[in-house]
Amino acid sequence: xxxxxxxSGLSLFFVIRGSVLPSIWKVLLVNIAVAVAVTVAHGDxxxxxxxxxxxxxxxxxxxxxxxxxxxxNAAYDRYWEGRKLxxxxxxxxxxxxxxxxxxxxxxxxxxxxxxxxxxxVRMIYRSIAYAHALRHRLRNTKEGSDLKGLLREGExxxxxxxxxxxxxxxxxxGADLGQCVKEGRIDGCLAAVIENTLSSMVAVGIGCERIxxxxxxxxxxxxxxxxxxLYCFLLPFGLIDTIGFMTPFVVAIVSYTFFGLDKLGDExxxxxxxxxxxxxxxxxxxxxxxxxxxxxxxxxxxxxxxPVNYRLM
Numbered sequence: 001x002x003x004x005x006x007x008s009g010l011s012l013f014f015v016i017r018g019s020v021l022p023s024i025w026k027v028l029l030v031n032i033a034v035a036v037a038v039t040v041a042h043g044d045x046x047x048x049x050x051x052x053x054x055x056x057x058x059x060x061x062x063x064x065x066x067x068x069x070x071x072x073n074a075a076y077d078r079y080w081e082g083r084k085l086x087x088x089x090x091x092x093x094x095x096x097x098x099x100x101x102x103x104x105x106x107x108x109x110x111x112x113x114x115x116x117x118x119x120x121v122r123m124i125y126r127s128i129a130y131a132h133a134l135r136h137r138l139r140n141t142k143e144g145s146d147l148k149g150l151l152r153e154g155e156x157x158x159x160x161x162x163x164x165x166x167x168x169x170x171x172x173x174g175a176d177l178g179q180c181v182k183e184g185r186i187d188g189c190l191a192a193v194i195e196n197t198l199s200s201m202v203a204v205g206i207g208c209e210r211i212x213x214x215x216x217x218x219x220x221x222x223x224x225x226x227x228x229x230l231y232c233f234l235l236p237f238g239l240i241d242t243i244g245f246m247t248p249f250v251v252a253i254v255s256y257t258f259f260g261l262d263k264l265g266d267e268x269x270x271x272x273x274x275x276x277x278x279x280x281x282x283x284x285x286x287x288x289x290x291x292x293x294x295x296x297x298x299x300x301x302x303x304x305x306x307p308v309n310y311r312l313m
Contacts, residue, residue, distance in 0.1 A: 001280040004310040017310050018276065020267075024259040028252070031232050031259075035251035038236035039244070052238040057231065061254075064227055068261045071216065071224055075269040078211050079279070082271040085211075086284050089134075089204045093127045093288045096197045097295045100124055103190045104180055112296040116152050119176050119185075124292055125150040126173050127201070131288045133165040134205050135281040138212055138272035146285075166205045170198055208272065216269055228258045274313075280305075282313040 002018035016022065100120045101110050108114060116122045129150040136143050143165065148156055155172060162168035177194055180186045186194075232255040239247045267277045283305040293301045305313065 001278065001283075001312045002276055002310055003307045003312045020260045020263050021256075023263050023267075024256070027229075028255055028259055031255045032248055032252050034233055035236040035248040038240055039247045042240060052234070054238050054242060057235055057238045060227070060231055064224070064231055064258070067224055068228070068258065068265070071220065072261055072265045072268075074216055075265045078216075079268040079271040082208060082211055082279055085204045085207045086279065086281070089131060089201060090284065090288055090291070092197050092200045092204070093131065094291055094295065096127050096194065096201070097124045097292050099194045099197060101296065103186055103194065105185045110296070112293075112298040119180060121296065122152070123173050123176055124296055126169050128285075128289045128292050130166050130169045130173075130201060130205075131285045133159075133169055134208065135272075135285050137164070137166055137205075138208055139274060139281065167202070170202050170205075173198055212270070212272055221266075221269075225262055228262050232258055276311055280312040 004018060007015050021028075100123050104120050106118065106120065108118070110118075110120060112121060114121055116125065129147045132146045132150075133143060135141075143159075147159075151159065159165050159168050174195070177186075177191055177198070181188060181191045232251070235251050235254060236247050239250060243250060264277070267275050271279045272281060286302060286305045290301050290304060
């Protein structure tokens with residue numbers, strides 16, 4: 001995710017980092033080159049004069065802009081829903097830490113130094129591992145040291161064999177909670193409170209997977225993509241007889257807008273990826289880890305992530 005102050009004045013026109021321009025400059029350059037060629041030839045193709053007026057481009061341009069707006073709104077809804085789901089995960093992880101510390105009874109006072117042998121510490125650390133595992137699952141990346149230190153060695157090995165690693169971790173946490181109920185370390189009604197929190201964390205993961213595995217219909221995206229390209233590449237023929245040498249400048253502005261909107265919709269449609277405008281899942285996982293380690297008095301907290309060259313991962 002790009003994190004920077006909004007530029008003002010002339011600097012607004014020279015910002016590259018965070019702009020969609022690096023993703024569309026090639027096709028934009030080709031479009032401008034076509035517009036320049038049409039301007040030099042004054043709309044002639046060999047001995048054939050291609051006659052187009054601005055009327056069809058007016059009729060097509062307005063619906064195209066509206067449909068691009070609708071498509072980008074749908075893409076942003078997916079992006080914002082993903083951010084709300086991860087916000088819920090941050091909340092539920094903190095609730096789980098508080099509930100484990102205060103509702104589960106143990107013979108020893110709660111202390112992070114008890115490590116993974118204490119069921120309370122183990123459940124809290126596992127919720128950190130759940131956030132990391134969910135991030136890796138959504139991004140199709142491999143789990144590494146960010147999880148290994150949070151789980152017992154045997155559990156780490158079992159997780160490597162699991163297809164759905166976040167779900168495996170929640171099953172293990174549920175099993176620990178059930179064992180606490182059997183051993184009388186927590187009352188059933190209080191265990192239900194923790195169970196509700198675990199269910200909410202699972203719901204976050206399922207909601208994220210729903211977004212990831214259900215894209216905007218491809219035919220809709222393809223139709224807009226084709227129409228935008230045809231419109232921009234044919235536009236010089238409709239403008240040359242009206243505005244003459246200014247045709248490439250107008251085409252550049254219109255093409256930048258349409259190509260940019262099309263590309264931006266592609267980026268935010270899949271909010272869990274690694275593109276510049278995707279959600280900062282690394283930072284959100286780090287926030288969860290810092291919050292939970294601090295809540296149990298763990299002094300080995302990692303530093304919060306900060307934007308690098310305006311980009312927050």
